[in-house]
Amino acid sequence: MNVNTPLRGLETEIRANAARGTGLSRLPRAVLRQGVVGYAAALAVTWYLADRYFALPVSWRLSVVGLVALWLLYSFAALRAFERARSFKPAIRFVEVLGLASFAFVIGGVENTDLTRQSAVAVLAAPAVLAASAVVHRRLLRRTPTILVGQIESVRRLGARWADRTDINIVASCSWRSPHELAPVGAVADQGLAEVVHEVLTAVARHHATTVVIASGRALSSPALRHLAWALQRAEVECLVVADMNDHVEYLRPRRVGDQIALSLRAPNDHLMSVAVKSVLDRAAAAVLLVLLAPLFLVVTVMIRLGSRGPAIFKQERSGQDGRPFTIWKFRTMVVDAERRLAALRPRNEGAGPLFKLSDDPRVTRLGRVLRRTSIDELPQLVNVLRGEMSLVGPRPALPSETSQYSEWVWRRLHVKPGLTGLWQVSGRSTLSWEESIRMDLQYVNNWNLRLDLAILARTVRAVLARDGAL
Numbered sequence: 001m002n003v004n005t006p007l008r009g010l011e012t013e014i015r016a017n018a019a020r021g022t023g024l025s026r027l028p029r030a031v032l033r034q035g036v037v038g039y040a041a042a043l044a045v046t047w048y049l050a051d052r053y054f055a056l057p058v059s060w061r062l063s064v065v066g067l068v069a070l071w072l073l074y075s076f077a078a079l080r081a082f083e084r085a086r087s088f089k090p091a092i093r094f095v096e097v098l099g100l101a102s103f104a105f106v107i108g109g110v111e112n113t114d115l116t117r118q119s120a121v122a123v124l125a126a127p128a129v130l131a132a133s134a135v136v137h138r139r140l141l142r143r144t145p146t147i148l149v150g151q152i153e154s155v156r157r158l159g160a161r162w163a164d165r166t167d168i169n170i171v172a173s174c175s176w177r178s179p180h181e182l183a184p185v186g187a188v189a190d191q192g193l194a195e196v197v198h199e200v201l202t203a204v205a206r207h208h209a210t211t212v213v214i215a216s217g218r219a220l221s222s223p224a225l226r227h228l229a230w231a232l233q234r235a236e237v238e239c240l241v242v243a244d245m246n247d248h249v250e251y252l253r254p255r256r257v258g259d260q261i262a263l264s265l266r267a268p269n270d271h272l273m274s275v276a277v278k279s280v281l282d283r284a285a286a287a288v289l290l291v292l293l294a295p296l297f298l299v300v301t302v303m304i305r306l307g308s309r310g311p312a313i314f315k316q317e318r319s320g321q322d323g324r325p326f327t328i329w330k331f332r333t334m335v336v337d338a339e340r341r342l343a344a345l346r347p348r349n350e351g352a353g354p355l356f357k358l359s360d361d362p363r364v365t366r367l368g369r370v371l372r373r374t375s376i377d378e379l380p381q382l383v384n385v386l387r388g389e390m391s392l393v394g395p396r397p398a399l400p401s402e403t404s405q406y407s408e409w410v411w412r413r414l415h416v417k418p419g420l421t422g423l424w425q426v427s428g429r430s431t432l433s434w435e436e437s438i439r440m441d442l443q444y445v446n447n448w449n450l451r452l453d454l455a456i457l458a459r460t461v462r463a464v465l466a467r468d469g470a471l
Helices: 014-018 030-034 038-055 057-078 091-106 114-140 154-160 189-209 223-234 270-290 296-305 344-347 366-374 379-387 408-415 436-447 451-466
Strands: 144-151 166-174 211-215 238-241 252-256 260-264 311-321 325-331 391-393 419-421
Touching: 014 366, 030 270, 030 296, 038 114, 038 144, 057 091, 057 114, 091 344, 144 154, 144 189, 154 166, 154 211, 189 223, 211 223, 223 238, 270 379, 270 391, 270 451, 296 325, 296 366, 379 419, 391 451, 408 436, 419 451, 436 451
Parallel strands: 144 166, 144 211, 211 238, 391 419
Antiparallel strands: 252 260, 311 325
């Protein structure tokens, strides 16, 4: 995607993306995108059950079909065009209403007959079909046609970040170089306003985009972009504003303060209960794993002692939560005098930032390479987890010599306990750059929860089996 052109030179990828059709391109695009087929199918199933399958009396049949038809029409009109096909709101709301109605019938002593049960089944079939339709649409139309709008640097950065995503399809971009974020250099404000609105709306119609993302730090104060948002609203196209947070703050939450909208910066898991639950689960899992892996520990210990002189366990000081030092345990994978030989190898450092990495490190023993490829050398850190110095999931435990070079921004990765595995380890491990690993560590610190921890642990097993980026 070329975003190096001014506003008048809109560049698109429509030719490349057109080949990714779903096989349903013969249907009218608007009918498919708005989920009309799902709404029609919901009404058809209700009619079939009421008329053919249960053969309800005419009055009951008309009541059931009419009720569902009115609900479908209301739901279709209540949602915006880009929400209709994917939204579960109509199904959820209708089930809630039916639940309240059923409760009222029970309180009112309405008799539970075969007729009422059959009518209820016919009515409930509609939200079930509509929910299934939403699932299908989310699978078939999961790549949302998206247009990026904003200053050239913001558009380029956002396009690169979303390039490999499977849920976003960037079909066009509208960018400019003006520092005022209104129009190309030399254009007056009114011309810039007209060109922004005209070219974006033209691109929306040409490429059937359903979402426009404004990547602009001044989007909420720029008159041109505010007018664009109003125009998109009338066209029933979703308009999103991306906050350009260079320090990767992912825990922004909108909140109304008086008559203004503010962004709350409170992390989602900064309360004591979440921390306590994570600590208990970490220690319990570490205790169980240490018992189960005891035979493996014994075999590895014997192999290390027979393979080279020195202890089987390597101990080293690392920086823990809030920079507190602790002693980390690992199976020794290097020669005994590895620390003394480090200074001579620093000119060959392949890592960025303060992290030292060397793919063909001569200090690593033959057995050590096997232990590293399989990540078995990390298992003694379960002792650190059991002692409360580490967590199963968290940022990599860094050396004090590395943390002493941290900026205030990078220091935030020490606000949680270091982990046996982490987000960046399962996203490329040692193949990631220093900046990418820090970004992922901060993303984890800002958004951690138990479900994310379980997902990272599962991905760790796959990464180890695939030997993805291990040294």
